Amino acid sequence: MHPWPVSGPKTDAGARWLQGKVGAQADGLWGPATESAYFGFIDGGAGLAVDGDFGTMTVRATQRAIGVTGDGQWGPDSKRAPQHHLNAWGNAGLVEDGITGPATYKALQTSLNSMIGAGLTVDGVWGPAAVKALRTALDRSRF
Numbered sequence: 001m002h003p004w005p006v007s008g009p010k011t012d013a014g015a016r017w018l019q020g021k022v023g024a025q026a027d028g029l030w031g032p033a034t035e036s037a038y039f040g041f042i043d044g045g046a047g048l049a050v051d052g053d054f055g056t057m058t059v060r061a062t063q064r065a066i067g068v069t070g071d072g073q074w075g076p077d078s079k080r081a082p083q084h085h086l087n088a089w090g091n092a093g094l095v096e097d098g099i100t101g102p103a104t105y106k107a108l109q110t111s112l113n114s115m116i117g118a119g120l121t122v123d124g125v126w127g128p129a130a131v132k133a134l135r136t137a138l139d140r141s142r143f
Contacts, residue, residue: 048135052128061138079104085143086111105130115142 056072076098092107102124118133
């Protein structure tokens with residue numbers, strides 16, 4: 001979907017209001033990121049753009065998937081929950097301390113490779129490829 005080609009001040013204000021409500025960048029343009037955030041907001045699905053951005057929408061979707069309050073903040077509870085999730089579903093053997101590092105990232109990469117065939121190198125490095133795979137898994141309700 002392409003951004004609206006022409007809009008007036010009321011349309012712009014309405015789009016910005018909606019973008020703020022659904023957690024998209026409030027730029028007044030209805031583009032793919034806004035549409036994804038909107039549909040994720042109304043249907044409870046992740047609806048994430050697979051762009052490698054580990055922002056508020058990805059954090060909220062991850063929090064929903066792992067049963068943590070979806071506040072969009074990547075704090076200790078939000079880090080501890082995926083460690084527990086990876087231990088429970090993937091026998092990762094992680095210490096559930098809320099401190100993420102190479103061991104957590106390796107377990108996540110291994111899990112994403114198994115869940116969605118992500119093809120990630122299991123190197124313990126958290127980068128755009130791992131984020132894209134996470135967003136894909138969340139979009140497919142596979143995390």
